[in-house]
Amino acid sequence: MLRYLVTLQATDREGLVEQIAHAVSHHGGNWLDSELRHIDGIFAAILLLEVPSAHWDELIETLESLEGVALTFAKTKKVADKVTHLSYSLVAYDRPGLVHEISNKISALGINIEHMSTRYESASHTGIALFRAEFNVGLKDASHEDKLTEALHAIGDDVVLDNLTV
Template sequence: MLRYLITLQAKDREGLVEQIAHAVSRHGGNWLDSELRHIDGIFAAILLLEVPAAHWDELIESLELLEGISLTYAKSTKPQAKNKHVSYSLVAYDRPGLVHEISNKISALGINIEHMSTRYESASHTGIALFRADFNVSMKDSLDEERLTQALHSIGDDVVLDNLSA
């Protein structure tokens, strides 16, 4: 079995996930992990699949035949690292460049962002534009947690950071 990471996007429509799942199943694939999102009328998916080598080309052909689908893929391997995984939730006033500031602080510490979900929302009582990010990181040791907390709070007094793993 080969492991592949596939990204797909298409104009969202009913039944699209079923069509993708059917193609994977029909070609002997095993759906290991995924992120599926509907954003602004577009369906986007990241899939980690195991597929028998003999059926890989057929699977890609089947997926490419789905109406309006664009896709990319890359061969993958099982991760070897034994790092600590920590989840956070961050809220701050929305402003341009905030994702860059956050990712820059995390990267500068040698910490890897493994998953990040962001959204724009309005504060319920004031209507102020808020940025919210939920993210998972992989770090080498426990000292990185304190350094990361300090680095993210240095972005501004408006930053509220919760460690969801604690």
């Protein structure tokens, strides 16, 4: 079995996920992990699949034949690192460059962003534009947790940061 990271993009329509899942299953694949999103009429998916090597080319042909689907893929391998995983929620007033500030602070500490989901919303009572991010990081050095918290709070007085790690 080979492991592949597959990204798919298409104009959103009903039944698209079922078509993709059917193709994976039909070719003996195992759907290990995924992120599926609908953003402004576009469906985007990131899939981690395990597929028998004899069926990989057939699976790619099937996925490419789906109407309007663009895809990329890369062979992966499971890596066992000793990493501390932390989850955070961050809310701040929305402004240009905020994702850059957040990623810069995290990167400067040598910390890896493993997952990040962001969205724009309006505060319910005031209508003020808010930026909300939920993200997971992997720390090779657990002592950097306090430094990370300090660095993210340094972005501004409006930053509300919650550690969601259980």
